Amino acid sequence: MKKKALILVGILVLIQLIRPEKNTAAIGPVIVADELLITDEVAVILEKSCYDCHSNRSNYLWYAEVAPVSWLIAHHVNDGKEHLNFSEWNTYNNFQKEHIIKDLYKEIKEDKMPLKTYTWMHPEALLSATEKEVLLSWVKSLNKN
Numbered sequence: 001m002k003k004k005a006l007i008l009v010g011i012l013v014l015i016q017l018i019r020p021e022k023n024t025a026a027i028g029p030v031i032v033a034d035e036l037l038i039t040d041e042v043a044v045i046l047e048k049s050c051y052d053c054h055s056n057r058s059n060y061l062w063y064a065e066v067a068p069v070s071w072l073i074a075h076h077v078n079d080g081k082e083h084l085n086f087s088e089w090n091t092y093n094n095f096q097k098e099h100i101i102k103d104l105y106k107e108i109k110e111d112k113m114p115l116k117t118y119t120w121m122h123p124e125a126l127l128s129a130t131e132k133e134v135l136l137s138w139v140k141s142l143n144k145n
């Protein structure tokens with residue numbers, strides 16, 4: 001039994017050597033396109049609830065340093081950015097933009113974002129009813145462009 005525990009500790013120590021790359025390319029404010037019409041009010045909500053996975057800059061908590069949690073987080077961030085990266089909005093074509101705007105409305109309306117696995121550790125990222133309304137009317141304003 002003791003031997004098994006030691007082996008487990010050994011493995012946990014060893015896997016710490018595999019460190020995924022951090023998503024901190026843009027330290028400082030997240031750069032977003034003017035076209036997104038992000039008001040200060042909207043910016044605060046996106047910053048607290050979405051940018052960790054949908055921009056080029058994530059704020060990491062201490063446990064993000066610890067494998068295998070660090071791998072899971074890296075996976076979520078890469079997956080999130082692949083679907084939507086507010087920092088790279090200008091690289092999307094009109095078709096992609098329309099698709100994302102449509103998805104934004106749906107994901108927010110149906111409480112699909114932020115991801116549940118994230119809000120367990122970041123309860124402050126949960127959207128209040130008011131914040132949800134603010135985001136939804138922001139998304140609606142984008143549709144008219």
Ligand code: HEC
Pocket residue numbers: 046049050051052053054076077079080081083084099100103104105107108113114115118127
């Ligand atoms: C913990 C990381 C994480 C956070 C935080 C997060 N997302 Fe996501 N998001 C993802 C991942 C992963 C996907 C892709 C898989 C999926 O749809 O579940 C995704 C997909 C999306 C999509 C679909 C994009 C497309 O068109 O393919 C939208 C829209 C979206 N997120 C909006 C948001 C908004 C708005 C917030 C904040 C309120 C947010 N997300 C917070 C990880 C995250």
